[in-house]
Amino acid sequence: MSTPTPPLSIKEQLADIPGTYPFTKERCRLGYHLNMFFTTLLKEANRREFLADEDSYLAKYPLTDEQRQAVRARDWGAMLKLGGNIYHMSKLGGTDHLTFQYLAGRMAGMSEQDYRDMMMRGGRPIAGNRSIAEQSNQS
């Protein structure tokens, strides 16, 4: 007889959601300065200053080199992995005149049109996208 599996912790359950980066205490700490940088883009004068010279602007904030590079490259997926929160990242999106839908499509690895078409068809289905463990059991 096998020992019953202990229930998963909340942390393990959150980690089991595919393609999702819950904004936990770990991510909040990792991305603190990155997210504080995004916050500065809420002011039009700062947006102009940033766009005029991104490197000089970024140098004012204690970001890691990886975070700086992700911002410069507009690598939205990388920003997420480095502690960025989507709502904060959207301030950079706004600075670039990009919509949430565009950012979501980029992070999902889809073209803007493909993503938009998927949404028009009713969105990404829950079936097959609920759980990493379920995905591995099925494959």
Place this chain on the structure above:
Amino acid sequence: MARIIAGIGTSHVPAIGVAADQGITDQPYWKPLFEGYGPLRQWMDQTRPDVAVIVYNDHCVALSPASIPTFAIGVGDEFKPADEGWGPRPVPVVKGDPDFAWHLAESLILDDFDLTIMNQLEVDHGLTVPLTVACGQPAAWPCKVVPLEVNVVLYPQPSGRRCFALGRALARAVASYPQGLKVVIFGTGGMSHQIHGERAGLINREWDTAFLDDLTANPQRLVDLGHVDYMRDAGAEGIELIMWLVMRGALNDDAKEIYRHYHIPASNTAAGLIILENK
């Protein structure tokens, strides 16, 4: 005595505000969604609430990572639309009701809900889009507003159970206000959506429908949902729906559904609307 006449649950997708502001609500993409808002606007015209308590979340605009209150209440005279990175929405300044808001704050804190008090607050789409949904594009908003802000961004968000209990306390607070105000409670955000990561675009119509059904049929099931239930099945950002439970908790047990509307998509989101009236 003030009384709560109804609760309204509505999504607060920023693109809905943009569509209204740009005058493109008749375009095929937006028309089916906005047509479904008609009955709510008629209801608002007919019932003319004095104050709307709008339970919403700030999207990292008025609040930065520097401080993240779990619950906060706006007690100021007015709340200006915020610049969210693309300029403020061209909508009227939101007027507060400081006497009522301070009463709510005092009553709730004495009732063991430790709210942060915000004298100064600029409001983002989370609060102004529900006003657009309910009121269209008037020169001035037809009612005063008390913003009740909830952290739904940083884990752990308050539990659904806590949100529902806050609604209960909100009902007690409203009932103890001596002036005869007609109050409506907005629960905003949702429904299913995920706007980040490789799973962005997740929509779960079946889950949303059950949520709308159980607001009247079985609120206890919704109260018992946990963080992972929302984030897994309704998308990571679908956890905004805990704010609808503040609204539901503020209503009587036998509140009646008088209208609902559901549409996919509004940008990345399944847009939902429900009106629940106190009998």
